[in-house]
Amino acid sequence: MKPEDLARSLPPVLAPVLLGVEAFPGFAARVRFRREGALDVFRAIHDLGFTHLAMIGGIDWVDHREVIYTVWSDEARTYLLLSTDVPADDPRVESAVPVWPSANWHEREAWELVGITFDHHPDLRHLLTPDGYAFHPLLRSFKIHEPEELEVKTRHV
Amino acid sequence: MSEMWLNMGPQHPMTHGLWNLRVHIDGEVIRDVDPEMGYLHRGIEKLSEDRHYNEVVTLMDRTCYVAGLAWEHLYILASEEALHIAPPERAQYLRVLCEEFQRIASHLMWYAAFVQDIGLMTPFLYGMRDRDLILDLFQSYTGARMTYEYMRVGGVRNDVPPGFTDRARQVLDWLEPRFVEYDQLTLGSDIFHKRCDNLGVLRANDCVTQGVTGPMLRSAGLKRDLRKDRPYAVYDQLDFEVALADTADVTGRYLVRLEEMRQSVRILRQVLDWLDRHPGPVMASQLPRWLGAPYAPVGREGYLLKRNYPKGVGFSAVEEPHGEALAYVVNEGGEHPYRVKFRSPVYANIAAARHYLVGYRVADIPPIMGSVDICVGEVDR
C-alpha cells in the first residue's frame, strides 16, 4: 500500500484535519492529523482494514508533544503510523478506545508516563507507577539522578 | 461463600512474576478481573535516553529475561534503521540463530511453568533440563546464560566458536524426540484434556480487537506471523511453516507453541548449514567512530562526540516468542537515543484478561494465565 493510495482511499471529509500522508521508513505511510478530528481519523483508518492497534506512544519534543499510533492491517500486511501533535500546555487528545478497545492500557501508560490526557477514556488511572505518583517520568524535564543525590529516602505508597 | 475480591499476587505461585490479578469471584466462578501491573516497572524507556546506543542492549536483556536475545534483536533492528547502518549478512544469520534458539528456550520455560500450573510436577524438571542445554550453547558464544549483551549496532559482538554448529546440531537432535515425550506427558493424559479443552477461549475477532498477538492469536486460527508477513533479517530466505490451531483455547496454545518449537528446529538447521558454508565478518566495517569498536569496553568516556550525524527514526517489529514486539527509536543526533518506545506483546495479552477469564473458575486461572506465557519484565519495562 503506497502513501498516495492511502491518501486517496481516505474519505474527503477528513481533508481539514489531515496534515499529510507521507512515506515513512518501516511503515506503509505516516498519517499526520490535527487532534480535533482524531476520532474521525481513527474510524476512517479502522474502516480501511487497520483493525489491530499495536501501540500508542508519546514523545516529548519539549515545545510540544507527539502521540504516535501504530496500527496493522491484516489484509495489507503492513503497519501504518498515525501521528498528532498536542501542545505542551494542554496535552489532551481524544481517546481511541471506542475504535480500538486495545488502546486502553496504552493510553493509560501514555497518560502517566508522558502526561498526555485522553478525553473520554473509560478508566484513566495509573498502570505502571504507583497510585498518586505525581510525575511524568518520560518528559525531558524529568532528570535521572544517581540515588546518592536524593536527600531523603521517601517513596509513594 | 459470597462474592468477594481476591488478590492473586504480587506474591502468588500463579503469577510467574510480579503482578497482581484482582479477581472478583462468586463462589468459585470468576465475575470480573482487573490485572494490576507495574510492580516491576524499572523505567527502561527512560534509562535508554541516558545511555549510548550499544549500552541500551544491556537493558534489553533484562526487559524480557526469558527472551533476551529476541529483544536485543528488536532494539538493534530499530536503532540500525535510525542510525542508517546495515549489518553484514552473517551477522543477520547469527541473529536469526539467536532468536530461534531463544524461542525454543523461552517456550521450554513456558512449558515448564505451564505444566506446573495444572499440577504436573515432573515435566517442569524436564523442561528446565532441556532448556539448560540451549543456555549452554548461548554460553559458549555469548558468555552468559540469560543476559547476553551479544548484539551490537552494526552486527554482533563476536562470531560463534569453532565446532559450535556441530554442538548445536547435537542439541537439536536431542530436542526433537523430547517434543514427542512432552506431548505424551501432557496430551496423553485425559485429565489434561479435561482441564485444558475449551478453556480460556478467545476467538480470532476478539484477539484482533484486543490487540492480542503471538501464539494466542495463532491458536485462534488467524495466520499472522511477522517472520512471514513482514520479513526482517533473513527470514525471507528461510523455509518454515506458521504454526496454527483453530480451537482458540489453552490446548490450542499448547499445540501452537509445541509446533513452533519444531519449526524453530527446522529453521535452525537451515541457519546452521548456512553458517557452515559462509564465513565472513560479523560487524559492519563503516561504523561511525562514536559508536565504538565492537570490542571496546562500554563506558561513558572514550567515545568521540558525534557531530552532524543524520537524524532518523527507526521502527522494527519482531515476532518474539510471546508475540509481536515493536520498537520505535528516535535518533535526534545525540549519542543517546532521544526516545525509545517498545510494544510488548504480553502487555496486550494481559490487558485482554477480562475477555478470556470471566466465566471460568478460580481453578482455571493458573492454566489460562499459564497459557498466555507471561513475562512481567517486558510488560512493565
Place this chain on the structure above:
Amino acid sequence: MTATPAAVAPPKNASKVESHRADAELPMAGEPAVPFLEIEALRAREFIPAAKEALTDLIAEQGQSKLIRPVFNWAGRNSLFPLHWGLACCAIEFAAAFGARWDAERFGVVPRSSPRQSDLMIVNGTVTWKVAHKLITLYEQMPEPKWVIAMGNCATGGGPFRTAYSVVPGVDKLVPVDVYIAGCPPRPEAMLDGILLLETLIRERKE
C-alpha cells in the same frame, strides 16, 4: 546513601520485627494526600554485626540448653525453606536452581508459597518502590528466625537500574540482608553458594 547514626537501628533490637516495621510511622496528620514512608536505612557493614547479634540473641533465647542448641542450629541451617516468589530475571535462575541439573532440594531447600512457612526470603530481582511495602509485609509475615538473601546486583544495589526513578537501590534499604550474591543474574551455582554461605553463618552463631 547517607546513613546518619540516627538512622541506624540499635543492633539489640534488630531481631525484633517492630524495629523494622516501616509502616509504623504511616500517615501522619499534616502529611500530603500521598502518604510518604520513612524507611530506615542501614548499610551493609552495619547490618552484619546487627544480624550477628540478633542471631546470637535468638539462639540464646530459644536454645537454652547446650544439648538442644546444636540440634536446633543443625536443623535450622539444614532446612532453609525459601519464599517462592519471583521478582525479575534472577527468578528464572532461582527456578533453574531447582531444576534437574542443580537440584537445590539436595540441601533441603524447598520453596514454600506461604511466607508463614518459609525461613528465607531470596530477593531475586529488582525491587521497585511500588512493591517495596509488599516486600516488607512479606518479610514481617515470616516467623522468626528468618534470613534474607539479596540475590543479584539489583537486589544488592540497584544493578543496571540503579538510577531509575522507580527502583529501590538495594533491598537492604528495606529489610536486613544476611547474604549478598553478586551477578546479573547470578548463576544457579552462585545461588547455591549463597545458601551454603548462609548455612555457614548460622553454624558460626553457635558460639
Place this chain on the structure above:
Amino acid sequence: MSNATLYSVSYDLVHAVLFAIGSVLPAPLHGWIESDGLVTGLAVLVFGVILLAASMLNTILLIWWERKLLGRFMDRRGAMHVGYAGLLQNFADGFKLFRKDTVRPREADPLGFVTGPTAYMVTSMIMFGILPISSGWNSGALPLSLLLALAVFSFAPLFIFVSAWSSNNKYSLMGGMRSAAQMIAYEVPLLLAVVAVVIVAGSFDLTTIVYEQQNYWFWGPLFVALVVFVAGMLAEMERIPFDLPEAEAELVEGWNTEYGGMLFAFFMLADYLRALVGSILVVLLFLGGWTMPSWVPSVATSFPLAGIVWFMVKTYAVFGVFIWIRASLPRVRTDQLLRVGWNRMIPLSLLSVFLAAALVTVKCLPVFGCVPSPGI
C-alpha cells in the same frame, strides 16, 4: 514368633521392672506395685508409646521415601546432604519447624486456629492404635476395628474446615470448602468399596479380614473395589490428582496458608500419617496384610518379625504407586472431581458390592480358588 508379640514383650518388660522395684520396697507398697492392674496398665502405656514412636518414625521415613522417589522420577536426586542419602533431612525440617515462632494472625480465631491442626494430628494418630500391623501387634483387638478406623479417618474434613475457617484467609477458606466437599463426596464410595470386602470376609475385624485372605488376596476378585478404594483414598489423602484443597497454583498453600511453625508441622505430619494409614488400609484390605501366599518359600516368611517386614514392604510399595501417580498426573478441577465422585465412583462401588455378593454366592472362582467359610 506367634508367642512373642509386642504386647507380651512390653508386659514382660514392665513386669520385670516393677517387680525389681517392688522387691526393695516395704510390704504395703510392695503388693500395690506388683498388682496385676498396674502392670497391665503400664504395659499398655509402654506398648502405645512404642507404637506411636514407630508410626512417627515410619511417617518420617515415608516422607523421605516420597522425596527420593519423586526426585528419581524427575531426573534428580532429592535430599541427599543431610544424613546418609538425606535420611535425616526430615528430622532437620521437623526440629526447625519446632523451633520457629508460631504466628497467629490477629484476626484469626484463637481457639480454632490451634484446635484444628492439633485435633487433625490426634485423630490421625489414633488410627495406629486400631490398625493391626502383624499378628498380635495391635493394642485393641476390636471386633469392629474396620468401622472404627474409617470413622476416625473421616473426622479430618471437620478439623481441616475448622482450621481453614479460623485462619481468616480467603485462600484457606476456599481450600477448606473444597476439602470438605471432596472428602464427603469420596467418603461414600470408599465405604461402599469396604462393604464389598466385608461381605467377602464376613467380618469387620481387620485381623479376621487379613486371615480370610489366606487362599487369595482380595485385590484379584475385588478389583473394582480396589480401584474405587484407591481413588477414594487418593482423594481422602489429598494427593495429586486430587490435591485441590492445597492446589499450589491457585490457592497459595490451600488451607494451611496461614500456618507456620509447629502447627504447620502438625499438618505436614498428619498428612503423611494419613497417607501411611491409607497405604496400610490398602494392604490390609486387599493385599493380604502381613501374610504371604503359600508359594513363597517358608524361609522368607518364618524369620523373626517376618510379618512386620512383609507388611512394611507392601505398605511402602503401595505408597510408591501413590508417588508414581503424583509424579505423572495433572490435577483435576473441583467440579470435575465431584462429578467423577458422584457419577462414576458410586455406581462403580455399587457394582463392586454386587460382585462381592456374587462371589460369596458362587464361593469358588476358577483361578483364585474358594472363599473360606466364615468363622475360621
